[in-house]
Amino acid sequence: MIAQFDIEPYKAPLLFLGVAGVAVPLFRRLRVSPVLGFLIAGMVIGPHVMGRLDAQLPFNLPFLANSEGVAAVASFGVVFLMFNIGLELSLERLVLLRRFVFGLGALQVALCGGALYLVARAFGLPQSAAIVLGAALALSSTAIVVPVLAESRRLNTLSGRAIFSVLLFQDLLVAPLLFMVSMFSDTAEQAHPFLAFAPALIGVAAIVGVGRLVLRPMFQLVAAADSTELFMAACLLVVIATAVAAAYAGLSMALGAFIAGLLLAETEFRRAIELAIDPFKGLLLGLFFVSVGASLDPMEVVRHPGATIGVAVVLTLVKTPLLIGLARLFSLPWRKAREVGLLLGPGGEFAFVILSTAVAAHILPADLTSEILIGVTLSMTLIPLFATLAARSVPKKEAFLPGPQPSELAPVSRVIIVGYGRVGEIVGELMRVHKVDYLCVDGDPAIAAQARSRGEPVYWGDGTNKDFLNLCGLANARALVATMHAPSAVDAVVRQAREARGDLTIVARARDAAHARALYKLGATDAVPETMEASLQLSEAALVDIGVPMGLVIASIHEQRDIYRKALIADESQASPPRPFKARRQKRPGK
Template sequence: MTAANVHIAAENVSAGAQDYYVVIIVFLLASAVVVPLFQRYKVSGVLGFLAVGVLLGPDGVGRLIGNVPGPLGPVFDAFALMRSHSVHTLAELGVVFLLFSIGLELTFERLKSLRRLVFGLGLLQVAVSSLVLAGLFLWLGQGIGASAALGMALALSSTAMVLPALADRKALRTASGRSVFAVLLAQDLSVAPILITVGMLTVGGAGNAGLGGGAGGLLALIPALIGMGVLVVAGRWLLRPLFTLVAASKNRELFMAACLLVVLLSGQVAVLAGLSMGLGAFVAGVLLAETEYRREIEVLIDPFKGLLLGLFFVTVGARLDIGEILARPVFVLGLTLGLMTLKTLAVYPLARIFGLTRRSAIETAAILGPAGEFAFVIVDQAIGRHVLAPDIGQAVILSATLSLFFVPLLAAVSGRIA
């Protein structure tokens, strides 16, 4: 490579870095101004971040991308990064840190006390909601495979949206809060099997799809089990000695580096095993909850969690295409409301069966009604395997995104409805 080429490459990297600086500045401005403004009027800060995302999306500042002349042009063009894969990947670390922090609040004894809700109510919610929603898409004329993929994708809820909404209301330790958390944990455990199942779907005639490669799919569960075993065993043996050694140095920066290492490394081990990164971080948090360093770790991690979660909500808002909603409002809004209604009706009787009061069951069912962030991953995989038509997939993703905006509202009003 010639010196001129090196110089051009360096300039391109510098220009790309400048674009990210613009995004960071706008995001921090939103954190410092918009969110406190929402909170002043007792509106969830999550809605503030979502509103900023819509403002920066395709129907806000996005309309100016490529159309602003002069020196301000590159500034507006940089906002296109809010919808980029790299920014969204960074934002998803907020979910990872959130689950790690939740893990820090749970000892194995407390987790054991939730096993009935996790493996009973939680897994039943995934199964029943998947069947009900798959039935909806079959009724709408989709094939068996496409309906199955959509049912499983939309049965999941958003950990990143639901838990902060409950935390805003200080409801995480209530009966409904514990039930919601248990269901969300079961949903995280279900992500790997769902992705494997969607990967086993094969396209048949007339756009229908069925299951194929069953033995291969079952074998794919083995890495997940091995990965979880490695995380638990290694964590039990290594985490306490590691933090004892780091704490002995009395170096705060080193302690912070060790915290970040544990979060990211445990998440990466889970990803390699076919699980979600957040689930790996959650396991690490549970293991560290047994140590005497729990509170110090929690204090250090909290700022990272808050900022990255905020960025996650901004990217969710940026994905909302208002123009597409206006192009077919009846279908998109009908699908969104139908999704939330069916999930709510599916969860409520299950919650009652597991002993929740009428009020707690309504709160649990309502806040779990909207879709989750994993719906995007599962639907994209179904489209990639030609099990699902791209236009239907994009409409479902749009409805799933729109449903996320209802989470803070449902968290606020579900108790009053009950």
């Protein structure tokens, strides 16, 4: 007799994969933000809509799982998001945008959070609940606002820069807010203040201390194994282990992952880790929003329209005028200030994270939180409409700032050096002498570690991987220099870089003349054969040593190099090498 198949363990994976593979692409085609797509899909397939059919039909529908089936796994979506935020935080970004980040961003959170706190207190909420609610609702939606601005090509405008700076400060604030929620929990309130903070502080200190001692040596060991699978497993281990350690210390799992990201951000493995966890971050974060959507009952809008719609209206009406006033205070023109207020006025995705944590800590009641989150979702759906209205009000001639854009949206332009052996190190040294900003990539973890110990900006990773090069700033690079010894690796880097950017200056190291010709065909701007350079340097040394004036030697070397390069580009055959320049034959003494 065949045992009856139990579909229950497979419901959650089938549910999520169906949403990710079918529903979200459909929302993308309709130009709806993926975040809203996950939320709406979660509502539809959750227990409050289609899930109710389970109780009414005589058979079990395999794709209609309840929200509890995905909630445990979905929590790791936020963990990976916070880990990635810690990994991406850069002192350079903060210094570059410090006026808007720590000025406009800090004032926005303080004033909007304070105003929303007063509204919550006016409705009778306890002080701790009102503080958490005000702080959570003061945050805006990075996941929707940044893609909307990028699609309309307004990220490099003055208002776009201000909006991004505020969102960056809000990202910095999420970890402290999660810590605050942990401190407001029932167990924290019942204990002595020192006893409440002590486990948390000890937990943070332990994660930081152990992380500094263990993380870099562990990744050096794993990188030396040269296995993509092992490196990915190590990344997942670090994220999950630090999250669990933080939870064990009484903190949120997301806070532990954030600390781990900060620790790894200053290592040579930062770029490779970003690449390894990106698919997991996206999928699990999508699963988190599906679980949030499944927990929301859209019928609450029908049953309590005043509460749900009122949250969206009050939230937008409180934040938008304050944001406009603050933007004007920071010398933004009226129309750009209005754009800042309209796009940052609605709620954001971190409200779901913070308020869900507050419910678990018994700070906020679940029913009230559900109504508030529906209101936040309604406000988020208005962001694309607000962006359209704001863009139409700005004249085209005022839309973009002239000149280079010193922001994360247009990062400082660097020269990327792929390969940091003996050749790459000399290239880097010359870049440093001429004060050219550069970034190096090498696939040998020992070389990357030694360079890092000397303060060199070297990252470990696969330079032939286009995604990895993009994480290193290929889209904004001034030039790329490929110095690897293996010709096949140089070919791959040149091919990938040229496919990504047709205007990029690419200088490549070639084995010989034939390899240089091949590199020119692949799109290299300049290819430098080792044999040619060695012969030119030998000639230069010999001529100078026998007394030929240095100026004449340098001029002739440059002339010969130019002739050789033009011949290679013209694809002359190897059997007919370029002819050297013709010097005047001088008469010998006595003739």
